[in-house]
Amino acid sequence: MGERARDLRKTQGGGRPPAQGHQGDPLHPPSSQQGAIEGWGQPRERGANTQRGVTTHPRPLQPVPLHPASSLHQADVGEGQRGMDKPREAGDRWREGPAPARGHQGRTDVVAVTPWLAPIVWEGTFDPDLVDIIYKSMNLTIATTVFAVGKYVRFLQDFLETAEKHFMVDFNVRYYVFTDRPDDVPSVNLSQGRHLSVIQVPGSNRWQEISARRMEIIQTAIERQISREADYIFCLDVDSKFHARWGAESLGRLVAVIHPWFYQQTRDHFTSERRPASTAYIPMDEGDYYYAGAVFGGSVEDVYTLTKVCRNQLEEDARNSIEAAWQEESHLNRYLLYNKPSKLLSPEYQWDDKKTKTNEVKVIRFSSVIKNFAEICPNE
Ligand SMILES: CC(=O)N[C@H]1[C@@H](OP(=O)(O)OP(=O)(O)OC[C@H]2O[C@@H](n3ccc(=O)[nH]c3=O)[C@H](O)[C@@H]2O)O[C@H](CO)[C@H](O)[C@@H]1O
Numbered sequence: 001m002g003e004r005a006r007d008l009r010k011t012q013g014g015g016r017p018p019a020q021g022h023q024g025d026p027l028h029p030p031s032s033q034q035g036a037i038e039g040w041g042q043p044r045e046r047g048a049n050t051q052r053g054v055t056t057h058p059r060p061l062q063p064v065p066l067h068p069a070s071s072l073h074q075a076d077v078g079e080g081q082r083g084m085d086k087p088r089e090a091g092d093r094w095r096e097g098p099a100p101a102r103g104h105q106g107r108t109d110v111v112a113v114t115p116w117l118a119p120i121v122w123e124g125t126f127d128p129d130l131v132d133i134i135y136k137s138m139n140l141t142i143a144t145t146v147f148a149v150g151k152y153v154r155f156l157q158d159f160l161e162t163a164e165k166h167f168m169v170d171f172n173v174r175y176y177v178f179t180d181r182p183d184d185v186p187s188v189n190l191s192q193g194r195h196l197s198v199i200q201v202p203g204s205n206r207w208q209e210i211s212a213r214r215m216e217i218i219q220t221a222i223e224r225q226i227s228r229e230a231d232y233i234f235c236l237d238v239d240s241k242f243h244a245r246w247g248a249e250s251l252g253r254l255v256a257v258i259h260p261w262f263y264q265q266t267r268d269h270f271t272s273e274r275r276p277a278s279t280a281y282i283p284m285d286e287g288d289y290y291y292a293g294a295v296f297g298g299s300v301e302d303v304y305t306l307t308k309v310c311r312n313q314l315e316e317d318a319r320n321s322i323e324a325a326w327q328e329e330s331h332l333n334r335y336l337l338y339n340k341p342s343k344l345l346s347p348e349y350q351w352d353d354k355k356t357k358t359n360e361v362k363v364i365r366f367s368s369v370i371k372n373f374a375e376i377c378p379n380e
């Protein structure tokens with residue numbers, strides 16, 4: 001089991017910023033990567049455009065006039081154009097732009113945007129109150145899938161109890177718990193607007209198989225149920241706890257989290273699949289960030305395509321008797337290289353309790369707990 005532990009990943013690198021100059025073209029992925037959604041229904045009101053390979057946000061954000069200064073600016077433009085002899089105060093204010101909301105300062109010690117201009121969410125880069133005002137008016141439902149197969153049911157209680165305290169508080173949340181032991185799912189008090197479904201899945205005596213089948217099972221659940229019940233989805237590891245706010249700042253079309261052991265590393269240290277025989281193959285000189293397999297999400301539609309493509313590639317590898325270095329995490333990284341995430345979450349959203357907190361991590365929101373593999377693994 002030691003080989004499986006993330007200790008392999010603990011080599012600290014030189015801290016170079018994330019890889020740039022990436023070769024892949026997100027707008028023209030290889031055809032094998034394209035995944036139009038066949039037979040996608042319109043069960044919820046969504047103006048989705050499902051042209052081949054093109055997806056849009058299920059419910060586009062409505063502009064909300066939040067900053068009182070925005071109306072002032074419009075008036076100022078008119079004033080400035082009409083009378084040059086008027087006091088310049090209004091025009092000057094227009095030139096300076098709006099004051100940051102509620103004294104929001106941003107961050108200068110971390111990179112908060114990718115080379116393709118997707119935000120990277122760190123504490124201090126967003127105003128939680130403002131984010132809540134925007135998203136709460138949209139009456140969204142967030143799906144959360146979590147697998148608790150075999151002895152992993154023991155993690156459910158803490159996962160669910162801490163999620164009730166910190167995950168998408170005041171939003172509609174639907175948990176989908178996939179387990180082979182439905183009778184062992186703990187009953188946890190859920191707040192109003194939150195709901196839990198238990199979906200039975202087969203057990204397995206190989207953890208690799210449990211891990212690899214997650215993509216297929218999520219894909220099927222989206223088709224059967226989740227597409228009608230939610231707007232956004234997060235797929236999370238169960239051996240984890242929430243510790244602080246995980247809110248609507250995390251929502252986006254396609255969302256991934258930067259792995260806590262790799263955010264300071266150069267791409268040659270990434271544990272991507274390096275054998276060309278695997279469909280998860282990423283050459284040594286490619287890769288933007290190394291994403292954790294324990295968290296991915298986005299609009300239900302985009303995550304559907306992700307799970308479908310990864311599932312097909314996992315199955316193709318299985319037919320060719322090759323298992324990627326980190327199973328579905330390797331396939332996720334390959335997918336996200338060619339289908340750039342629209343938002344990245346910093347390692348605040350997937351810390352590891354084995355890792356000492358670093359200065360730039362101001363708040364740990366969600367972390368993997370330390371596990372005793374001998375106790376919980378089916379085959380080790
Ligand atoms: C932080 C991180 O990036 N974690 C990744 C790493 O996880 P870990 O080493 O954290 O793997 P893990 O043991 O947590 O397994 C992943 C998940 O599969 C489920 N499970 C697993 C075994 C089992 O017997 N029963 C069961 O339900 C459970 O939801 C668990 O959280 O490597 C895995 C296999 O490649 C996945 O890529 C994980 O996402």
Ligand SMILES: [Mn+2]
Nearest residue numbers: 237239294368
């Ligand atoms: Mn895990």
